[in-house]
Amino acid sequence: MTEKIAIVGVGAMGGAIAKGLYNTKQYQLLGLNPVNPRVTQLAEDLEMTVVNDPAALVNLAPDLVILTTPAPLTVATAQSLANLPTTTPVVSAAAGITQEQLQAVLGDRPLATMIPNTPVAVNAGAIGLALPQEMVEPAGTLIKEVLGSLGTVIEVKEADLNVVGVIGGCGPAFVDVMMDALSDGAVKHGLNRQVAYQVI
Template sequence: MYRIAILGCGTMGEAILGGLRAVVGAPEVVHVTSRREGRAQFLAKRHGIEASTDNVAACEAADVILLAVKPQAAGKVLAAPGVAEASAGKLLISICAGVTTERLTGWVPQSAVLRAMPNTPSLIREGMTVLSPGEGVTDEHLEVATSIFAAVGRVRVLEEKHLDAVTGLSGSGPAFACVILEALADGGVRMGLPRDVAIELAAQTFQGAARMVLETGRHPAALKDEVTTPAGCTIAGLLTMEDGRIRSILARTIEEAARVAGGLG
């Protein structure tokens, strides 16, 4: 069993931490860090684990280092005195959007570097993570990374050239899904449903439709056609969506998020 350190335990780091801790037998997180002492104390109290502002101590305590600071802080953290030495010979997994393997390897040349792009539903073990191993990452390293993220959701391995698109789609996607979900619930409220009922109906409908796609493997268009009765209410609603150019708006949303992700590093 290997030990994990999370450097920068903010929104995403804590989602992965929370997801891992909910799974019996999952890899153990032994040390997490933050920039502010107060945040470290809060994390220690909330999760009952070692938490500090000392990235070197965290790297020394672990076999696998998960870098989860904002992309702009990646260089500052990894190039700080002692971090490269403390992580030498270990696996470094970076979830920082837009920070390339080449740049990461420049800061920690003696570590095996693997990029990962998870998302926040990892907290409830419904995450989607794409892994992209750099040179020097062995099959065993990839297995270790897969076991971490498989404990908190689904995992795929893709080439690094796809990671900005992944960041725009599944990394940022929970926010886009929540806006669509909220808008559908607004429609229900407009037609007289109580807010809490409308949100529950919209969320469960989203979840149901998504699981149908994943579990049947069928194309979303085929599933959509099945609920579209000639002259019925669903086709009437669908045409209203098309009038609003919803497909191109959503596709361009991913395009823009991916474009910005590419510049974050």
């Protein structure tokens, strides 16, 4: 049976996760997002069913829900999904929103938090994952399997996710800026930019 994976909030990170999951050809993709032409096109490209009403997503019966909504909206969005079966695992990628905050609105269900980075789009991501000790099976295995298809999963304490986000999310961007600066310096001294990139 093909698992149905729902991505709530198909923005930059949600879209990257959807692309990575689509690349695996292992999952049926569902999405929840306000009407948006970019998301409509992405859904068409990825053979993804996108709805704009939480009740409609609940009716599609996802096997796993991944929240990638902006942090200020995450708790309210999670609350709108409270009618999901209590066995449906939920993973949140909202920085700064704790498992405790989500548990307060989602009730007693398998719940984890994570910090992914955008290379998940090409299945080369680094994903910091905080699973609570009381995570029940098969939910924990499903979460690790799905996220593992997007790249390397590093299990950490929830308190360490912010550090993981800075290193895994911002770190590559800082390195990219440094590489651009090195390339600019090489070009300034007469080297062809493509050659400079090869050297770097």
